[in-house]
Amino acid sequence: VQLVESGGGVVQPGGSLRLSCVASEFTFSSSGMHWVRQAPGKWLEWVAFIPYDGSFQYYADSVRGRFTISRDNSRHTLFLQMNSLRAEDTAVYYCVNDAIFGKDIDYWGQGTLVTVSS
Amino acid sequence: DIQMTQSPSSLSASVGDRVTITCRASQDIRNHLVWYQQKPGKVPKLLIYAASTLQTGVPSRFSGSASGTDFTLTIISLQPEDVATYYCQKYDNAYRTFGQGTKVEI
Numbered sequence: 001v002q003l004v005e006s007g008g009g010v011v012q013p014g015g016s017l018r019l020s021c022v023a024s025e026f027t028f029s030s031s032g033m034h035w036v037r038q039a040p041g042k043w044l045e046w047v048a049f050i051p052y053d054g055s056f057q058y059y060a061d062s063v064r065g066r067f068t069i070s071r072d073n074s075r076h077t078l079f080l081q082m083n084s085l086r087a088e089d090t091a092v093y094y095c096v097n098d099a100i101f102g103k104d105i106d107y108w109g110q111g112t113l114v115t116v117s118s
Numbered sequence: 119d120i121q122m123t124q125s126p127s128s129l130s131a132s133v134g135d136r137v138t139i140t141c142r143a144s145q146d147i148r149n150h151l152v153w154y155q156q157k158p159g160k161v162p163k164l165l166i167y168a169a170s171t172l173q174t175g176v177p178s179r180f181s182g183s184a185s186g187t188d189f190t191l192t193i194i195s196l197q198p199e200d201v202a203t204y205y206c207q208k209y210d211n212a213y214r215t216f217g218q219g220t221k222v223e224i
């Protein structure tokens with residue numbers, strides 16, 4: 001199983017980025033997905049969740065109204081559209097499957113670094 | 119929103135020591151809590167789910183317990199390879215809040 005994130009980079013405050021996470025060897029279309037981030041030297045922070053069918057989305061208070069999680073099951077791809085970026089959004093962003101603990105394994109991508117700086 | 123308060127933020131212990139890390143939920147999350155271990159430069163590794171069930175392959179020196187909204191991760195006999203940061207995370211609903219981590223050193 002592989003989850004491969006991409007789309008990170010350096011962006012100015014107020015700018016936008018779109019992250020992608022491509023899943024392989026994994027029943028992506030039947031799994032909810034999360035984005036989790038980790039600022040340099042800091043703790044893990046849950047960011048957003050989308051169920052298998054994309055029917056609704058949940059967000060952390062820190063990103064609600066600025067970030068949008070979405071998915072394309074035909075392409076086995078998860079997205080995170082990030083707008084109005086702030087310095088405090090600087091972090092490594094991971095995609096993670098919504099494992100049923102005890103039944104499924106939780107898979108983490110290797111992460112993609114987003115740096116918000118002028 | 120439910121907050122997860124983890125303590126201590128860091129600790130130093132000797133090889134063979136018993137180490138205890140606590141995570142407190144601000145509301146009832148039943149036993150929907152996991153513990154992760156994260157080593158530098160690596161993604162988190164699942165240790166325990168359902169508050170006290172050891173994930174397959176995790177050494178038996180790790181254990182978890184729960185009492186109401188208080189959860190505990192115990193390392194019975196600390197080993198050098200246990201140096202890492204440990205996180206709790208709730209999963210009672212889609213809002214998967216993490217604790218702020220406990221850095222364990224020797």
